[in-house]
Amino acid sequence: MEITLNVNGQEHKVDVEPRTLLVYALRENCGLKGAHVGCDSSSCGVCTVVLDGKIPVKSCTMFAVQAEGHEITTIEGLGGGANLHPLQKAFHEQHGLQCGYCTPAMIMSSYALLQHNPDPSEDDIRRGLSGNLCRCTGYMNIVKAVQQAAADMRQPAEAAD
Amino acid sequence: MSDQIKDLNPAKECRAMGKSIKRREDARFVQGRGTYVDDIELPKMLHMAIVHSPYAHALIKGIDTAEALKVPGVKAIITAKDLAGFNLDWIPTLAGDKQMVLATDRVMYQYQEVAAVFAETRAQAVDAAQLVEVDYEPLEVVADPFKAREDKVILRTDREKKTNHIFNWNVGDREATDKALAEAEVRVKQKAYYPRVHASPLEPCAIVADMNTATGRLTLYLTSQAPHAHRTVVSLVTGIPESNIRIVSPDIGGGFGNKVPVYPGYVCAAAGTIVLGVPVKWVATRTESMTTDSFARDFHMEAEIGATKEGKVTALKVTTVADHGAFDAAADPSKYPAGLFSICTGSYDFPTAFTEVDAYYTNKTPGGVAYRCSFRVTEASYMIERAMDTAARELNMDPAEFRFKNFIQKEQFPYNSPLGWTYDSGDYETTFKVALEKVGYEELRKEQAEKRAKGEIMGIGISTFTEIVGAGPSKDFDILGIKMFDGAEIRIHPTGSVIVRAGTKSQGQGHETTWAQIVAEELGLDVDKILVEEGDTDTAPYGLGTYASRSTPTAGGALALGARRIREKAKRIAAHLLEVSADDIEWEDYKFQIKGVPSKSVTTQDCAFAAYTNPAPGDEPGLETTYYYDPPNLTFPHGAYICVVDIDKSTGEVKVRRFVAIDDCGTIINPMIVEGQVHGGLAEGFAMAFMQEIVYDEEGNHLNTNYTDYLIPTAYEVPKFETGNTVTPSPHHPIGAKGVGESPTVGSPAAYVNAVIDALSPYGVSEIDMPISREKVFSKLRAAGVEAF
Known part of the structure; x- marks a missing residue:
């Protein structure tokens, strides 16, 4: 069936089966490979994208058809090239990634978290990211990255220095 | 220190080595533009x-x-x-x-x-x-190696030998060890099961x-x-x-041996x-x-330590029953069917030792991969560190004091272990002292005594482990006959930028950064101008890949020595450019200069340009090399880890209050990356100690086939880590590096478990197997008659 997905401000007309999961529609129909697949039980979180600007969603728990009418933001829509989002910058600067497989989703979950809570405590961050697994970093530098990004986003002028 | 390491000139500020240079591979990953x-x-x-x-x-x-x-x-x-x-x-x-x-x-x-x-x-x-x-x-299903051992049902009907026994592998002097144990003033036995686990990279x-x-x-x-x-x-x-x-x-997207x-x-x-x-x-x-996928571990081990009443160890015997599943698909170097398990004497000076492993077929998934580990080293380290704690308790000695009494001393290196290894270098006492000081060991013991008096439960666990990594020297190490050297190719382009290729393959280790750092240091070039490429067999030089902490010990050596070979040629070009003989040129401050005349100098970049535009007479044009490095020995990283836990006596919940990890991996290429790998490995050690285990029932049904049942820790469970380093360079490695990615996974499980047992020891608890669930602790407490409230 033909549906229209609004991804990163762009409309994608895609032909999917009713059972197609959003993550596969994003990856295979829209060509956006930043959301990954790591499990089949919605446990690992590497497929996380953001719905309507602030709701983190594991895109393997949602059918593509259910996403119609929503604004979907993926890592590709967050920033790129010379205009990296403060979270992307912070993950790099704080060494918050190693193999990179969980990274786009970890950043999207962090993005949603900071929309709800611009000044999270370490405990808030650890709870907020507990739907996203990482096997490489032990999470410590991910927490630091989110703290740095949160500070940057609260004071964008200072961060630009 | 050997000449090779001196070459790095550690006395002065390095150009690229030892710096926390931000990773060059990150840009594509944070933008979702990696290619898996x-x-x-x-x-x-x-x-x-x-x-x-x-x-x-x-x-x-x-x-x-x-x-x-x-x-x-x-x-x-x-x-x-x-x-x-x-x-x-x-x-x-x-x-x-x-x-x-x-x-x-x-x-x-x-x-x-x-x-x-x-x-x-x-x-x-x-x-x-x-x-x-x-x-x-x-x-009929045989899902248990001890049942398989009875040979009542023969699983592999395709094999000539009608038995489920795959191999007996043993090392050391059985008779001398048995004799030493029989004569020992104190004998301590310790059983430990290292559960079957899955490495679970997220990709x-x-x-x-x-x-x-x-x-x-x-x-x-x-x-x-x-x-x-x-x-x-x-x-x-x-x-x-x-x-x-x-x-x-x-x-x-992560490998970990998987x-x-x-x-x-x-x-x-x-x-x-x-x-x-x-x-x-x-x-x-x-x-x-x-x-x-190939599983990891599944070792049923039993150790026996002999010691004097004063606490000096005299002998070690470790026997193991290994469950290999339906086919023997263990991933080990050919000569080592139980991997490097014979590192089980650890950091301690055992005069005599013996170990044997018997492996059996069962109706389970085949495998035996080294999950973030150098071929069964994790099992060996876990066994000896658990047994050392038990022996200390038996001797009524503090586990730290007991370790100090038995460490291989700094002066004993190179140290020949009773099980046949030559440890290259180490300084166990110093590393342990740094860890004890950082954690505040004496104060913690005082606090523990006060808490015990009040009926509160707190434990301190120690692991002072030694690893054996970097397989390996071709005289002993091969896979399917192919020797375990590794290769690196370095090509300097006319304008001085570089492409580096290696037979290794990063899965998150950050080779695109660290390999560039090695070459930049050796040739006085900018890291930013060095592109690192791995993983394409059409272009990369031959090498056996990245696992068992072997990349830096093998390919790292190839990169350094390859770069030095290029430097030799560049020196001849420099002599040509400066119109002197090569003997009059010295490499000083990352430049070629006329001896004692810093004003008369050229850079590697100058030489690279000349190699293509104005080659030295009689020399081949161009500036590139391929170097295959066959390491003369393995490397032996070590560390001292201390874990502090508090246990809720009502619920059995174990809270890791602190975890101090001091690693000695020799020369450090990039401290940020080393720390990151240590964090990750400590988290995986935590996962094994408290959460991960593959479970089968008697009918061979796999009971936890996904992440709802096979538990991977999240940011919420994983504790915070306090890390640090001592540096004892490897005397034989070209840059003195030893490898680090697996030390924390190897060393930490025993620290977590020893902490829990230390906490529960006043209640007569001396045994608990991983993963330590709340239920296990709860049951131990109730069985010991500890009131919940």
Whole structure:
């Protein structure tokens, strides 16, 4: 069936089966490979994208058809090239990634978290990211990255220095 | 310190080495622009799905694919019969056994691969796989190695030897050890089971196999930690010349040893593209990954330590029963069927020791990968560190004091262990002292005594481990006969930028940064101008890949020595440019200068330009080299870890209050990356100590096939870590580095477990196996009569 997905401000007309999961529609129909697949039980979180600007969603728990009418933001829509989002910058600067497989989703979950809570405590961050697994970093530098990004986003002028 | 290390000139500020340079690979990952195998799509590509067995042991009476073939989009279904036509129904394992690719006349473990379906879409392939009808006749299941040992049911009917026993491997002096134990004033026995676990990189195994029928070239995009080794294996089993096989290992979403073996899914996809002439993609689901990837550990160990009353160890004996599953597919160097388990004497000066491992077939998934570990070192380290604590308790000594009494002393290196290894270097006392001071050991013991008096439960766990990594020297180490050296190629372009290629393959280790740092340091170049490429067998020099903490010990050496070879040539060019003889040139402050005349100098970049525009007379133009480095010995990183836990006596919950980890991995290339790897390994150690375990029932049913049941810790469970380093450079490695990625996984589980036992010891608890669940602690407390409230 033909549906229209609004991804990163762009409309994608895609032909999917009713059972197609959003993550596969994003990856295979829209060509956006930043959301990954790591499990089949919605446990690992590497497929996380953001719905309507602030709701983190594991895109393997949602059918593509259910996403119609929503604004979907993926890592590709967050920033790129010379205009990296403060979270992307912070993950790099704080060494918050190693193999990179969980990274786009970890950043999207962090993005949603900071929309709800611009000044999270370490405990808030650890709870907020507990739907996203990482096997490489032990999470410590991910927490630091989110703290740095949160500070940057609260004071964008200072961060630009 | 050897001349090789002096060459680094540690007395002065380095240019690139030892700096926390931010990773150059990050840019694509933070933008979601990495390229993992599942991201690769080729024209006309088919998708493959696999039919798995619901039984752990059964005869196959028939396979009916008629209904499945009717599903729209299905192009073909293959079974073992089809593979037999290509001699691919069985493949050799690294351990000298063979394993089925698809089940022939029987299945040997639950979820074993039975048939492969090829269809236009992923969904069609999965739909059709569900319609393949297989007629099974269940057989008696042996899911326990101790039951297998009885040989009542022989599992491998295809083998000449009618026994489930695979091998007995032993090292050391059995008689002398038994005698020393018999004469010991104190004898302490310690049992420990290291549970079967799954390494679980978040990216499952995957392949895109592409046979170009016009050129006859087979390209495999593969989740491979060892692309060259895999190319050689593919060539050997298919008969296709290596020159017609290209393996590309693109970005890899974590490996941890999981992506070392050749899996049946890969072979089926390759067979599919060869037969069908179009590309085939297979991406394992998490359930497939959990149930059919090689497992790790599954060692039932027992150690006995002999000691004097004063606490000096006199002998060590360790015996192990290993569960290898249905085929012996353990991934170890050929001469070492139980890996490097004979490092089990650890950091301690045992005058005599003996160890043996007996391995058995069972109706379980085959494997035996070194999950973030250098070939069974994790098991060995866990055993000795647990046993040392038990012995200290038995002797009524503080476990720290007991360790100090028995450490191999700094002056004893190179140290010949009773089990045959020559430890290159170490300074166990210093590292341990740093850890004890950082954690505030004495105060913690005082606090613990006060808490115990009040009935509160607190524990302190120590692990002062030694690793053995960097396989390895070709005199002892090979895989399928191929010696375990590694290669590096360095090409300096005319304008002084560089491409570096190596036989290793990063899966998150950050080689694109650290390899550049080594070359930049040796040649006085900017890290930013050095591109590092790995994973493509068409371009990378031969090497056996990245696992067992071998990349820096092997390829790291090749890079440094290759760069020094280039520097020798550049020196001749510098002499030509400065119009003096090469003997009058010295390498000083990252430049070639006329001896004692700093104003008369040229850089490597100047020499590179001249190599193409104005070569030295009589010298070959160009500036590049390929270096194969065969390390003279392994490296022996070590560390001292201390864990502090508080236990809730009502619920049994263990809270890790602090974890101090001091590592000594020799020379450090990039402190940020080392710390990051230590964090990750400590988290995986935590996972094994408290959460991860593959569980089977007696019928061989795999009970936790995905992450809802196989527990991976999140940011919320994993504790905070306090890290640090001491630096004892390896005397034989060109830059003195030893490797670090696995130290924390090897060293930490014993620290966590020892902390829990230390906490519970006043209640008579001396045994608890990983993973330490709340229920286990709760039951121990209740059994000891501790009131919940």
